[in-house]
Amino acid sequence: MADLKLSETRDLTRIERIGAHSHIRGLGLDSALEPRAVSEGMVGQTSARKAAGIILQMIKEGRIAGRAVLIAGQPGTGKTAIAMGMAKSLGLETPFAMISASEIFSLEMSKTEALMQSFRKAIAVRIKEETEVIEGEVVEIQIDRPAVAGAALKTGKLTMKTTEMEGVYDLGAKMIESLGKEKVQSGDVIAIDKPSGKVTKLGRSFSRSRDYDAIGPQVRFVQCPGGELQKRKEIVHCVTLHEIDVINSRTQGFLALFTGDTGEIRAEVREQIDTKVAEWREEGKAEIVPGVLFIDEVHMLDIECFSFLNRALENEMAPILAVATNRGITTIRGTNYKSPHGIPIDLLDRLLIITTQPYTKDEIHKILDIRCQEEDVEIAEEAKALLTHIGVETSLRYAIHLITAAALACQKRKGKVVENEDITRVYNLFLDVKRSTQYLMEYQEQYMFSEASIGDGDEDGTSAKLS
Numbered sequence: 001m002a003d004l005k006l007s008e009t010r011d012l013t014r015i016e017r018i019g020a021h022s023h024i025r026g027l028g029l030d031s032a033l034e035p036r037a038v039s040e041g042m043v044g045q046t047s048a049r050k051a052a053g054i055i056l057q058m059i060k061e062g063r064i065a066g067r068a069v070l071i072a073g074q075p076g077t078g079k080t081a082i083a084m085g086m087a088k089s090l091g092l093e094t095p096f097a098m099i100s101a102s103e104i105f106s107l108e109m110s111k112t113e114a115l116m117q118s119f120r121k122a123i124a125v126r127i128k129e130e131t132e133v134i135e136g137e138v139v140e141i142q143i144d145r146p147a148v149a150g151a152a153l154k155t156g157k158l159t160m161k162t163t164e165m166e167g168v169y170d171l172g173a174k175m176i177e178s179l180g181k182e183k184v185q186s187g188d189v190i191a192i193d194k195p196s197g198k199v200t201k202l203g204r205s206f207s208r209s210r211d212y213d214a215i216g217p218q219v220r221f222v223q224c225p226g227g228e229l230q231k232r233k234e235i236v237h238c239v240t241l242h243e244i245d246v247i248n249s250r251t252q253g254f255l256a257l258f259t260g261d262t263g264e265i266r267a268e269v270r271e272q273i274d275t276k277v278a279e280w281r282e283e284g285k286a287e288i289v290p291g292v293l294f295i296d297e298v299h300m301l302d303i304e305c306f307s308f309l310n311r312a313l314e315n316e317m318a319p320i321l322a323v324a325t326n327r328g329i330t331t332i333r334g335t336n337y338k339s340p341h342g343i344p345i346d347l348l349d350r351l352l353i354i355t356t357q358p359y360t361k362d363e364i365h366k367i368l369d370i371r372c373q374e375e376d377v378e379i380a381e382e383a384k385a386l387l388t389h390i391g392v393e394t395s396l397r398y399a400i401h402l403i404t405a406a407a408l409a410c411q412k413r414k415g416k417v418v419e420n421e422d423i424t425r426v427y428n429l430f431l432d433v434k435r436s437t438q439y440l441m442e443y444q445e446q447y448m449f450s451e452a453s454i455g456d457g458d459e460d461g462t463s464a465k466l467s
């Protein structure tokens with residue numbers, strides 16, 4: 001374990017559950033952290049967004065590692081949306097791990113191991129490394145054609161220059177392939193990482209900006225570098241502690257990062273990694289970037305998990321913990337005790353609590369409007385008003401679900417714009433919670449294990465009228 005293996009692999013589970021919140025692009029705050037009424041896909045919920053913004057600022061300043069936030073509110077009031085907004089505002093360098101509390105219960109690993117892995121997904125290590133690079137403007141790439149096609153490996157020469165010098169390098173088959181892949185041509189400014197041979201195109205040299213009539217909008221012009229062609233450069237890698245754990249756990253290997261099949265990671269592996277990271281920090285080679293671990297439906301955790309969280313938050317390298325729940329006063333799992341949100345009081349006491357409020361009709365209308373745009377559904381004003389009314393009477397989530405279904409109904413009748421008739425059609429096809437409960441109350445004796453006393457009911461439950 002003298003040299004820990006590192007990889008730049010990004011965690012794939014990050015994009016999980018993004019569908020429902022794909023319209024959220026941030027918290028919609030201005031530079032003074034004041035929430036704009038509608039911005040970055042976010043509507044209303046201003047005080048909760050403002051509070052989340054302050055937490056975010058603290059995270060960015062690295063001030064509240066090891067603290068925890070609870071987002072509490074009724075179902076569908078945007079708790080997960082706010083967490084997504086926080087994630088989007090943090091940027092790629094700060095890790096954001098998101099799980100639903102029920103995900104930690106599996107036969108493959110213990111609950112606390114699953115929680116530990118989630119914690120370590122939310123802490124990144126920024127490692128600085130010095131490496132040799134060749135950086136300059138490409139003057140010429142000359143590839144020798146072998147006499148007989150395919151007879152020998154290709155070779156060639158690469159001429160590069162800086163503002164002060166010019167150099168010629170021999171090219172092997174691998175380098176020729178890398179240059180081809182990056183579509184490098186003369187006039188490009190490139191950097192070649194010497195140990196790995198990785199080629200990076202930095203842009204086109206300003207001196208060539210008039211060479212072409214048509215240059216695509218993506219072309220970036222850069223100055224021809226000065227100084228030596230070959231120089232030492234500092235490169236920064238950002239990896240999560242979990243990624244380092246998995247790569248260094250002998251039984252797993254880094255492919256497990258893609259399959260998610262990491263199994264349990266031995267405590268000794270983690271200890272060695274922590275010691276090594278501490279050494280790197282002391283030598284100034286690495287720094288810790290505490291991110292955010294978001295646990296949705298936190299009431300699903302049990303008393304052992306809560307006690308683990310209490311302890312884990314005290315660790316020096318702990319991330320910010322954000323949890324969300326829609327439960328009121330309820331039993332703490334694994335005990336017979338009741339507590340607010342099903343969270344033990346001692347943990348609750350450590351949490352900064354943000355509450356979300358139910359939406360007004362206008363806010364629901366605006367959210368539905370944004371969702372229609374996001375799902376690329378054209379909808380008539382009248383139909384949108386009907387959908388808003390349904391949202392107010394049932395729930396925001398149910399109304400959001402009807403958008404795609406209504407668009408399909410519209411397509412089926414070869415329409416272009418969703419009208420009232422499409423909304424009514426899908427409203428009658430799919431029940432919301434209220435109507436479904438009503439239906440159950442009426443026909444419960446025909447279901448298995450019904451807890452209601454069996455009375456005289458209609459034999460054929462399917463004959464119910466849903467409209």
Ligand SMILES: Nc1ncnc2c1ncn2[C@@H]1O[C@H](COP(=O)(O)OP(=O)(O)OP(=O)(O)O)[C@@H](O)[C@H]1O
Binds near residue numbers: 396
């Ligand atoms: N303020 C908002 N602005 C824009 N979209 C929102 C807002 N609030 C909620 N939404 C959207 O409404 C839907 C439901 O919200 P969300 O899932 O965040 O609710 P929740 O409070 O987490 O609910 P639950 O308690 O049931 O988990 C999502 O698609 C979400 O993106």
